[in-house]
Amino acid sequence: GENVEQHPSTLSVQEGDSAVIKCTYSDSASNYFPWYKQELGKRPQLIIDIRSNVGEKKDQRIAVTLNKTAKHFSLHITETQPEDSAVYFCAASILKTNAGKSTFGDGTTLTVKP
Amino acid sequence: DAGVIQSPRHEVTEMGQEVTLRCKPISGHDYLFWYRQTMMRGLELLIYFNNNVPIDDSGMPEDRFSAKMPNASFSTLKIQPSEPRDSAVYFCASRDRRTSGANVLTFGAGSRLTVL
Numbered sequence: 410g411e412n413v414e415q416h417p418s419t420l421s422v423q424e425g426d427s428a429v430i431k432c433t434y435s436d437s438a439s440n441y442f443p444w445y446k447q448e449l450g451k452r453p454q455l456i457i458d459i460r461s462n463v464g465e466k467k468d469q470r471i472a473v474t475l476n477k478t479a480k481h482f483s484l485h486i487t488e489t490q491p492e493d494s495a496v497y498f499c500a501a502s503i504l505k506t507n508a509g510k511s512t513f514g515d516g517t518t519l520t521v522k523p
Numbered sequence: 524d525a526g527v528i529q530s531p532r533h534e535v536t537e538m539g540q541e542v543t544l545r546c547k548p549i550s551g552h553d554y555l556f557w558y559r560q561t562m563m564r565g566l567e568l569l570i571y572f573n574n575n576v577p578i579d580d581s582g583m584p585e586d587r588f589s590a591k592m593p594n595a596s597f598s599t600l601k602i603q604p605s606e607p608r609d610s611a612v613y614f615c616a617s618r619d620r621r622t623s624g625a626n627v628l629t630f631g632a633g634s635r636l637t638v639l
Contacts, residue, residue, distance in 0.1 A: 441626050452614065452630040453566070498566060502626040510556070510579060511626055515565040 411436040413501050415514025423522050428489050430517045432499035433481040439501040442482045443511070444473060447496045456497075457484070460504070489521045527631035529615050535637045541603040544634045546615030547596055554618040556628065557590055557600050561611045569613075572598065605638045612636070 412435040422428050434442075440461035445453035459466045459473045459482065466473050470489075475482040486493055496518050500511040528547040536542055548555045556571040570580040575592045583590070587606070592598040602609055612635050616628040 443627065445628075452632050453628075454630070455627050458627065504626060510568055510571055511628060512568075513566040 411439060411501055411512040413499060413512050413514045415499050415517055417517060418515065419518045419520070421520045421522060422489050424489060424491060426489055428486045428493070428519055428521075430484045430497055430499070430519070431481060432483070432501075432514050433479075434501040434512075435480065436501070436503075437477075437480065438503050441502050441504045442473070442475060443500050443502075444471075444484050445498045445500065445513075447498065447516075449495070453498060486519075489519075491521050491523050494519055494521045527615055527617050527629055529613075529631035529634050531634055532632060533635045533637075535639065536605055537639050538606055539604045540638075541601065542605045542609075542636060542638075544600040544613050544615075544636070546598045546600070546631060548598070548615070548617030549619070549629055550596065552617035552619040552629070553595075555592060555598050556616040556618070557598070558614040558616065558630075559611045560614060560633070566614075569600070602636075605636075607638045610636055610638050 415432045443458035444456050446456045447453040457468050457471050457473050459475050461477055464475055470487050472485045496516045498516045499514040502511040530545045553574050557569040559567045559569055569582045570590045571578055572592045588602055590600045612633045614633045615631040618628050
């Protein structure tokens with residue numbers, strides 16, 4: 410089955426700096442890669458996703474890149490703000506199959522220091 | 524829509540007791556997932572249903588765990604008997620693959636279980 414590895418496990422940056430979180434996956438059939446943000450004591454919520462037919466996607470201060478050949482994808486947050494502090498999870502899954510289950514990475518705890 | 528609704532939000536019980544967690548998915552969503560979250564193991568998929576039918580329960584840790592989905596609007600995760608190592612936050616999530624075309628999960632608020 411799919412295995413997703415996520416690094417780093419913790420990341421601390423100064424407000425205004427950029428943050429990068431990286432994930433690798435093992436199943437070359439995976440073609441959908443969402444990122445979820447989980448604030449302390451709250452539920453995970455989707456913040457951005459990317460399909461395997463594109464290499465990059467941006468939404469304001471966040472972007473995700475995908476390298477299918479190397480089987481890795483990354484989350485980039487620019488101009489970080491204290492409210493970006495949370496645990497971020499990457500995931501991998503296969504679209505359009507009855508499987509459809511998402512395999513999650515172990516999470517990265519991001520702390521943005523004011 | 525009120526989103527995915529889970530109950531109870533918090534439960535504290537003693538070892539050996541039966542625990543039942545409940546989930547109401549978003550109306551019209553045809554997939555329902557149960558995840559367990561701990562510091563040590565992160566987010567683990569326990570089981571998921573499609574159109575009320577269990578598809579993959581390979582993540583269910585032991586026979587003490589069971590899950591049912593009697594209809595499209597209700598699912599339960601039961602632990603009997605409970606043990607201290609079952610202490611975790613249990614999330615229910617639902618998904619509508621038909622309209623979104625993507626595997627976007629909407630999570631409930633979670634049920635925090637503490638087994639003493």
